[in-house]
Amino acid sequence: MIDFEIPDNIANLRNALHWMMKEKVRPHCIQADIDAKYPQSFYDDFGPMAAAMSPGGGGKGKKKDSGGSMGMPEASALMAVVVGEELGWGDPTMALNMPGPGTGGPALAARGTEEQKEKYFGMLKGGGAKWAAYGLTEPGAGSDVAHIRTTCHKEGDEWVLNGTKCFISNGAKAEWTLVFATIDAKLGHAGQRVFIVEKGTPGLTIGKIENKMGFRASETAEMVFDNCRIPAENLLGGEDAHQKGGKEGFKTAMEFFDTSRPMVGILAIGIARAAYEELDQWVKDNYWLDRPIPRYAALRDRLNDMQRKLDAGRLLCWKAAWMADNKISNTKEASMAKMYGPGLAMEICSEAVRIMGAHGTLKGHLVEKLYRDIKVFDIFEGTHQIQQTIIAKHMFTDVAMKTA
Numbered sequence: 001m002i003d004f005e006i007p008d009n010i011a012n013l014r015n016a017l018h019w020m021m022k023e024k025v026r027p028h029c030i031q032a033d034i035d036a037k038y039p040q041s042f043y044d045d046f047g048p049m050a051a052a053m054s055p056g057g058g059g060k061g062k063k064k065d066s067g068g069s070m071g072m073p074e075a076s077a078l079m080a081v082v083v084g085e086e087l088g089w090g091d092p093t094m095a096l097n098m099p100g101p102g103t104g105g106p107a108l109a110a111r112g113t114e115e116q117k118e119k120y121f122g123m124l125k126g127g128g129a130k131w132a133a134y135g136l137t138e139p140g141a142g143s144d145v146a147h148i149r150t151t152c153h154k155e156g157d158e159w160v161l162n163g164t165k166c167f168i169s170n171g172a173k174a175e176w177t178l179v180f181a182t183i184d185a186k187l188g189h190a191g192q193r194v195f196i197v198e199k200g201t202p203g204l205t206i207g208k209i210e211n212k213m214g215f216r217a218s219e220t221a222e223m224v225f226d227n228c229r230i231p232a233e234n235l236l237g238g239e240d241a242h243q244k245g246g247k248e249g250f251k252t253a254m255e256f257f258d259t260s261r262p263m264v265g266i267l268a269i270g271i272a273r274a275a276y277e278e279l280d281q282w283v284k285d286n287y288w289l290d291r292p293i294p295r296y297a298a299l300r301d302r303l304n305d306m307q308r309k310l311d312a313g314r315l316l317c318w319k320a321a322w323m324a325d326n327k328i329s330n331t332k333e334a335s336m337a338k339m340y341g342p343g344l345a346m347e348i349c350s351e352a353v354r355i356m357g358a359h360g361t362l363k364g365h366l367v368e369k370l371y372r373d374i375k376v377f378d379i380f381e382g383t384h385q386i387q388q389t390i391i392a393k394h395m396f397t398d399v400a401m402k403t404a
């Protein structure tokens with residue numbers, strides 16, 4: 001059965017978040033872009049909302065969380081994408097600025113031991129805004145996740161980490177970060193381990209904070225590990241998870257992508273919708289589209305084209321999320337959503353600036369900011385080219401399975 005109705009609890013959350021974005025975020029987003037941050041006091045407003053969405057999925061007494069809920073309790077992947085569109089619409093940096101486990105949440109929810117979930121989700125509750133982070137990328141390993149070079153080796157009841165992570169969202173302020181390392185690079189995926197590293201652990205230093213062209217109000221940091229000692233119990237999932245000789249660390253990274261990619265896709269749809277709405281209003285203020293002037297007809301057709309593609313992009317994200325909630329393998333659909341959303345948003349943002357002419361290039365104009373913000377969405381969580389590779393691989397595997 002196909003059902004496009006959004007359940008009341010999700011619709012209510014979406015409406016509340018839209019209100020917050022419109023009233024509390026939009027008025028500050030241009031200044032935050034210039035300053036490359038929101039002021040700390042700003043996050044006080046997010047306390048109640050962040051608490052409502054705070055993690056615990058899979059925690060004691062709760063049903064196991066596949067990670068599809070992005071770490072939200074009693075939530076679903078569908079909820080995450082419906083809500084995510086509003087974050088992208090309000091200010092896409094809010095997807096990472098929202099206090100809580102953020103990118104660290106899904107993997108901890110899906111792979112952490114009960115003790116780890118209780119301790120580290122608990123650490124983020126109360127006492128003001130707190131964040132977590134996800135540390136996979138390295139200077140020599142972005143798309144090529146198999147080639148991470150940060151090492152880990154065990155000494156007594158501690159693990160020792162050495163290496164550098166880069167472009168880590170919220171890495172500088174995170175209470176804890178999930179850090180990917182390898183016991184032996186030659187083992188490839190099988191050698192990978194994931195550790196929960198707490199802020200302030202000796203041997204961990206924060207390197208440079210990146211100065212980006214867009215998505216500026218989201219902080220992106222370098223993290224350096226120099227003989228950084230981690231208690232043995234901070235190995236994600238515990239030692240037992242690695243006894244089977246499987247690829248737990250690598251699976252953690254991949255599982256995260258199956259849930260985060262539809263989210264990135266829908267954030268991009270939110271950005272595209274924001275640019276579309278700005279353009280739509282601007283066109284209505286400046287033209288009478290019902291007049292039989294060829295240029296006006298072209299503008300009307302262009303807006304119409306954008307709206308149709310926005311609907312298609314949204315449905316791709318909803319489908320990938322629905323599959324995650326129903327425990328249906330969604331790697332191909334997650335990649336399709338991730339590939340389509342940012343591509344479409346780049347097209348719409350670029351068109352919005354073009355149609356608005358010089359006006360659209362002015363600092364202080366939302367479309368000027370969105371035009372710069374959108375580019376990173378085509379890069380993180382797997383670039384456009386990487387999604388193409390994944391989709392192609394699954395297309396041919398699926399065909400092979402059907403014809404076997």
Ligand SMILES: Cc1cc2nc3c(=O)[nH]c(=O)nc-3n(C[C@H](O)[C@H](O)[C@H](O)COP(=O)(O)OP(=O)(O)OC[C@H]3O[C@@H](n4cnc5c(N)ncnc54)[C@H](O)[C@@H]3O)c2cc1C
Nearest residue numbers: 134135136137142143167168169376379380381382383385
């Ligand atoms: C704002 C921002 C926030 C981020 N946050 C995080 C975070 O919180 N945690 C984290 O771990 N990382 C984070 N990243 C890093 C991000 O995940 C990587 O930048 C991304 O995986 C791409 O890696 P790369 O930059 O090293 O590019 P590369 O992998 O070097 O790619 C460069 C180019 O080569 C192409 N390419 C690479 N391999 C192939 C291939 N096999 N076939 C065809 N083309 C290929 C790519 O498509 C791209 O065009 C963030 C990045 C940004 C910009």
